[in-house]
Amino acid sequence: MTDDASSQASFSAGECELLANVAGFTESLDTVLAEAAAQGQTLFTSSGDTGSQCPLLVGINGLPLGVPGVNYPASSANAIGVGGTTVLGSGPTEIGWYAGGGGSSVFEPTPTWQQSAGGSFLGVQRGVPDVALDADPNSGYDVIVGGEEEVIGGTSASAPSWQGIWARAQAAHGGSLGFAGPVIYGSEPESAFNDITIGGNGLFADTPGWDYVTGRGTPKIQAFVDGA
Numbered sequence: 001m002t003d004d005a006s007s008q009a010s011f012s013a014g015e016c017e018l019l020a021n022v023a024g025f026t027e028s029l030d031t032v033l034a035e036a037a038a039q040g041q042t043l044f045t046s047s048g049d050t051g052s053q054c055p056l057l058v059g060i061n062g063l064p065l066g067v068p069g070v071n072y073p074a075s076s077a078n079a080i081g082v083g084g085t086t087v088l089g090s091g092p093t094e095i096g097w098y099a100g101g102g103g104s105s106v107f108e109p110t111p112t113w114q115q116s117a118g119g120s121f122l123g124v125q126r127g128v129p130d131v132a133l134d135a136d137p138n139s140g141y142d143v144i145v146g147g148e149e150e151v152i153g154g155t156s157a158s159a160p161s162w163q164g165i166w167a168r169a170q171a172a173h174g175g176s177l178g179f180a181g182p183v184i185y186g187s188e189p190e191s192a193f194n195d196i197t198i199g200g201n202g203l204f205a206d207t208p209g210w211d212y213v214t215g216r217g218t219p220k221i222q223a224f225v226d227g228a
Contacts, residue, residue: 007170008180010163011045011079012156014071014101016054021107026072030108033078040178044163046155047074047081047129048101052202052212064202070103070128077111080180081128082159083214084135085196096199096206096213097136100155102128103204103212113182117216119209130184132196132214133158165219169228183228184216192224193217 020026033043048054048071051064074081084100087093108126121127134140137153141161144150170177177183196206196214204212 007040007175007177008042008044008163008166010160011043011073012154012159014046014048014074016066017070017072017075017105017107018054020072026076026107029073030076030078033073033076037078037179037181042163042166042180043073043079044082044159044166044180045074045076045079046101046159047071047083049084049099049135049154049156050101051099052101052103052204054101064099068103068203070105071101074101074128075105075108075126077108077114077126078179080130080162080184081215082155082162083129083132083201084153084155084158085132085214085218086136086199087134087139092198094134094194094196094218096132096196096201096211098199098201100129100132100135100201100213102201102214104128111181113185117185117210120204120207120211127210127212127215129155129213129215130181131162131193131216132218133161134218162219165221165224168221169225172225173228177228188216188224188227192220192227194220 053066054069055066084097105126135158140153195217199206206213
């Protein structure tokens with residue numbers, strides 16, 4: 001983002017917020033992300049694949065192991081954390097993915113644009129994730145690797161997918177939307193999201209409205225683009 005040429009980017013990685021804070025990573029990157037947000041740029045980043053735990057001592061993608069906590073930079077007040085769902089065959093068609101990262105930050109304050117999130121948001125510190133998309137490897141994304149088709153998952157896949165959706169919204173509005181946070185929580189109506197109310201990621205359960213598993217939910221893409 002240093003050349004200020006892109007309105008959005010994605011980052012399919014992260015580390016336990018505690019480690020990031022001790023290492024000074026949060027302080028240095030938050031400064032960069034704050035500048036990017038002020039310039040109307042958005043980083044979509046994976047909330048993690050270990051549920052409401054973060055991989056401080058042990059971390060295996062797809063298993064809720066570790067210690068309670070969120071991943072950074074998904075917990076940054078100047079980034080958009082993307083959680084995960086599992087897509088099913090028939091009603092309900094989508095539930096919260098059990099390994100999708102989520103929870104309340106210890107270090108990051110609640111950004112102004114998230115303060116009225118509602119639902120099960122406690123409002124004390126930054127809540128993760130903001131939104132979600134399919135992340136379960138069992139219902140994931142068809143990709144070609146080494147000439148062979150395979151299915152991948154994880155919030156490392158849902159984050160860049162959300163970046164693409166945001167790019168479509170930006171294009172539809174002439175690149176005028178700015179940082180995505182105030183749009184996701186302010187401009188977008190409830191009807192622009194699929195509210196995920198079934199599922200959980202360990203310490204937290206999907207609830208009506210915002211929750212610590214899937215945030216506002218998954219997008220109804222055309223409605224999201226139109227409502228931005």
